Amino acid sequence: GAGVSQTPSNKVTEKGKYVELRCDPISGHTALYWYRQSLGQGPEFLIYFQGTGAADDSGLPNDRFFAVRPEGSVSTLKIQRTERGDSAVYLCASSPTLGQPQHFGDGTRLSIL
C-alpha cells in the first residue's frame, strides 16, 4: 500500500520567505508527527496531531512555525520569515493510533539561501 508522502522533495528559497511543506499520511492513520533533522543529527520532534487537533506542539522552536491538519488527514507545516537556521530535512510520520510504530516519509529537504 501507499506510504507516507511528502511534497516537495526539495525546496530552496530565500531568507525571509514563507514556505509550506505537505504531508499525506498512510490512509487510516489517526496520528501524524513532524520532525526536523539537521545535518548529521537525529530527528527532533516538532508537533504531533491526533485527528485534527495538535495534541502536542512543544517541539515547535518559535512562533514562526505552525502546522495544521484541518480534515484529519493531510497536514501542512508552515514556516514564516524563514531563516538560514531553518535549513534541514523535515520528516513526517504517521501511526495507526497512540503507541504504535511510526512510519516515515522521505522528508522534504529545505534550504534557505
Add this chain to the structure above:
Amino acid sequence: AQTVTQSQPEMSVQDAETVTLSCTYDTSENNYYLFWYKQPPSRQMILVIRQEAYKQQNATENRFSVNFQKAAKSFSLKISDSQLGDTAMYFCAFMKHVLENAGNMLTFGGGTRLMVKP
C-alpha cells in the same frame, strides 16, 4: 525529559560478519518503547525493530536482534550476517507509553553510521 545516547558515530563491518551498535538512554518512566530505525541515503526512516520495556524477552527480527538491559538503560542492536544493503545511518529511539495525547513523540539518538564492506 528523556535522552538517548549513541556513543559510536561510525562503525564498519565486513559482509557476512556480526556487528553490535550501542545505545543508552535516560528516563524516569517505567513503561516505554524502544526502537531502532535505519536511514539509508534515500532519507526514509525504516523501522528495524521494536522493544516494549515491560517485556523481558529480547526482540528479534530475522538478522536483527536487541540486547535490552532495563536496569542499565541499555538497548544495543546486533546485526548478524551483515549485508551490503545494511549500510546506512542507524538511530536508536525512545517513546513513552502514554494513554493521553501528549508525550507520544519519539526521542532519537544522534545516530551511528554503519558501513558494510565487501
